[in-house]
Amino acid sequence: MDAGKEYQAQLMGQCAAGNHDYTKKYGVCGIITAIVCFPCGLICLFSDVEKRCVRCGVKAA
Numbered sequence: 001m002d003a004g005k006e007y008q009a010q011l012m013g014q015c016a017a018g019n020h021d022y023t024k025k026y027g028v029c030g031i032i033t034a035i036v037c038f039p040c041g042l043i044c045l046f047s048d049v050e051k052r053c054v055r056c057g058v059k060a061a
Ligand SMILES: [Zn+2]
Pocket: 015, 019, 020, 021, 053, 054, 055, 056, 057, 058
């Protein structure tokens, strides 16, 4: 097995074990609302945030 494939398999193994690498992603609607309805819109921004794994793309519960 070459190094690249082995590394990828290791990362996917972590995902399979439930150790996902989550990243926060703000929704477009939330950002627009935050700008138009500043500062009240910031509440929309934080409620529209989505957490996704950078490796396999699974959504956080
Ligand atoms: Zn994952």
